[in-house]
Amino acid sequence: MNIRKVSLNDIEQLREIGKLTFAETFSSDNSEENMKEYLENGFSTEKIKSELIDKNVVFYFAELDGKVIGYLKVNVGESQTEMEVKNALEIERIYVLKEFHGKKVGQILYNKALELAKEKNVKNVWLGVWKENPRAIRFYKKNGFVEFDKHIFKLGNDEQTDIMMKLTLN
DSSP: OOOEEEOGHHHHHHHHHHHHHHHHGGGSSOOOOHHHHHHHHHHHHHHHHHHHHHHHHHEEEEETTTTEEEEEEEEEGSSSSOOSSEEEEEEEEEEEOOOOOOTTHHHHHHHHHHHHHHHTTTTTEEEEEEETHHHHHHHHHHHTEEEEEEEEETTTTTEEEEEEEEEEOO
């Protein structure tokens, strides 16, 4: 498996893997219209391009035999979705194609995020995870994260509660 930084040339691949993994993860628990709206807006070419040119946002692909099978998105500084945690890096997304769940792809992407946090010399790593996603919550707890707050994530017209979790680095 190869982990590589995503560039502007990868916009279409990033849109595809983003939409596909988000839909695989959440379609069964959300309305079709809310999913459609979120996928169109959250993964529009314009939105992804603006994120890729933001110096405080970075994406990495996980590739196997030249195929993108997952990705990581991290934010620092003012690009974080919340500013509650000081001196921090936010893991906004770790998504892996369903067929590769349980094959350590998420763990490898997570390890990349930790490596980036150490390079940036931050004290905390944090994230928000939907309260209805027990698989992800278990994954982060297994990696030492603790709950510290909640926030609202809007999926279309549905306000959903995310559990905010953080890890303090040594």
